[in-house]
Amino acid sequence: MAEPMIVCPNCSSSIPLTESLAAPLLKATRAKFEQALAEKEQDFAGREQSLREQRAVLEQERTALDETVAAKLEDERKRIVEQESAKAQRLAATELATKVSEIADLNVLIQDREAKLAVAQNAQAELVRRERELDDARRGIELTIQD
């Protein structure tokens, strides 16, 4: 492959661009690119660090927010539980009062029946005794008839 040629701006003669002639130029260009690359890398590293810090801050803020929300939800839960409990008790109170009244009425009825049952059982006992006497009398009459 032929060497690249450069043209002299003064005499317009063509000069071959040999490796020894291009070396300082290449070195300077390489150094310039390496410098730029190093600066870019430093810049990226700085931005990366900044992003990491921002992410950590966001994470802290999110944790704090989650804790705040959890605490507020717990407060709200307690308030709702109290509210619903009072509501349910209020709704049940009328029905409970009706049942308590029904129980009181039933107690009166049971006491009345107890008294009536005692009277009836006493009368029954007396009549059983009387029945025995009647049976004895019946047997006496039957014997009289047979005689």
Next chain:
Amino acid sequence: MRAAESNLRFRTRIQTELGNIREKAKQEAQAEAQLPLREREQQITSMVQQLEDRDTKIAAALKAQADVVRKERELDDARRGNGTNDTE
């Protein structure tokens, strides 16, 4: 726009969570409030049973009394037929 959407999602999630909390609290409160009612209902059932038992016993006692009275009348009739009067 993104922040507004995020905010809306957050609010919706909180509302849903609060709705679930309220529903659960409501069910638990109702179950707890029903306990004394159930106890009273059991008490009433038991008392009605007692009442029916007493009524049955009273009816049995009255029937037994009626039977004895009937027997007594029959015996009186028999006495009158036989001309005896010695049971008193």
